[in-house]
Amino acid sequence: MxxxxxxxxxxxxxxxxxxxxPVAGGAQEAVQPPAAAKAADPAPxxxxxxxxxxxxxxxxxxxxxxxxxxxxxxxxxxxxxxxxxxxxxxxxxxxxxxxxxxxxxxxxxTPEFERQMGLLRTRALRNEYVRKEIVDSITDADVKAEYDKQVASYEPQDEVHARHILVETEDEAKAIIAELDKGGDFAAIAKEKSKDPGSAENGGDLGFFRKGQMVPAFEEAAFALEPGSYSKAPVKSQFGWHVIEVEEKRKTAPPPLEQVSDQVKTALVRQKFEQTMSDLKARIPVEITGAKDAPEGETGAPDGAAAPAPAKQN
Structure with missing residues (x-):
């Protein structure tokens, strides 16, 4: 035993x-993890x-x-x-x-203790079954096959890498365009004059974005520009007036397998879990004779692990 x-x-x-x-009276301080501990060799x-x-x-x-x-x-x-x-x-x-x-x-x-131990044993058996028969049954080959299937149906989308300068008035935006026409540096002007706190310090850099991620007027103007060009007329949005520069255009690509393998496996685990539950309910009669509604949050998944969400391909 x-x-x-x-x-x-x-x-x-x-x-x-x-x-x-901590011991009362401050005799023992609360233990804190080392600030920058070096990974130790695993103990045998x-x-x-x-x-x-x-x-x-x-x-x-x-x-x-x-x-x-x-x-x-x-x-x-x-x-x-x-x-x-x-x-x-x-x-x-x-x-x-x-x-x-x-x-x-x-x-x-006591009967209360016996009931508690029965529930704990059932829970432990459930978790062990899920771990061995569902989670551990998903192989690397399964993950690769699912990834390949999703990649085959992946539809590339257009993306642009853009910068912008945000100001309050149309006249300010026109003055900036005139400055750019004279050879002004877009990033330097953005850092000095843009009112966008999220991008000004980075020279107005917004990174890559796809259609549907920006407000319509801004998005339309950005996707209409060719790489290396900037908007010759101010672009108005609810945030103010923009001058936009496009640095690069590209098609999106699916992420590499090593980057999304965990999400793909999670999706496969969920699928197998749901199929297993469906098969068990079809094979073993279940009769609910008590309350009709299960307590909120009740799940057949292991403790601390709700049924996993499907993988999302970016």
Whole structure:
């Protein structure tokens, strides 16, 4: 029997939180992660059956410690790496002491406890099935095939790389165009005179954008210009008056596989999850006899992981 047979995730989280509290009176400062810690070489994996501590006849194994570290990675970020094993062992020892006291009181025999353990076991089995039969079943070849399918249907779009100078009046915009006609530097003028706080410091640079991403008047003028040219007449929008310069035009391309592989896999996991649920419901009779509406946020996906969203190709 190991300590993880008797504890729940919420109890462990609470115990770990108590360990992290600073000692009253300031004797112990809150632990902060190193500001710029150098990545350490990974420590060799411990034997999961090795005993890290014993509480009475109950062994706390390195496997228990590793499981706790995996489940509570976020909380452990508050603790220096060299102390994490010690903290986890101490937390698990304290938990087993409390669990032993609970068993002495017969609290592990109550109907409420049995119901709770049944739910925890069901949840753990669900998560294990999703991990092994759904998530881990999606191979790199599956991801590549789905990516290739999406790329085959990808439709390139026109993009322009533009700069602009935004001013309050048409006369100011005309004066800037006259200055450009005399050889003025567009970026330098934008930095000096543009009222757009988001782009002025970058010489008016807006980067690349597609149709539908800018206000109509601005977009129409920008896409009508040839690379290397600027607008010869001020362009009015609800923001003021613009002088626009287009640096480059291009067609969009699908992102490389390595950039979107995680999103593609997430989409495949969602598809397989939904298909699995559909197949199970078709094979196993389900009768809802209680409340008709499930609690908000209830899902068949693993804890902390709602059914993933489909990949979006830019």
């Amino acid at each position: 190991t300590v993880f047979d008797t504890v729940s995730r919420k109890t462990l989280a609470l115990a770990l939180a108590l360990v992290l509290l 994996a411990a034997d999961p059956d090795a005993v890290a501590a014993k509480v009475g006849d109950v062994a706390i194994t390195e496997g228990d410690v590793a499981q706790a570290a995996e489940d509570f990675g976020d909380e452990l970020q508050q603790i220096p790496e060299e102390r994490r094993h010690e903290v986890l062992v101490n937390v698990l020892v304290d938990m087993e002491l409390l669990a032993s006291a609970a068993r002495e009181k017969g609290l592990d025999k």
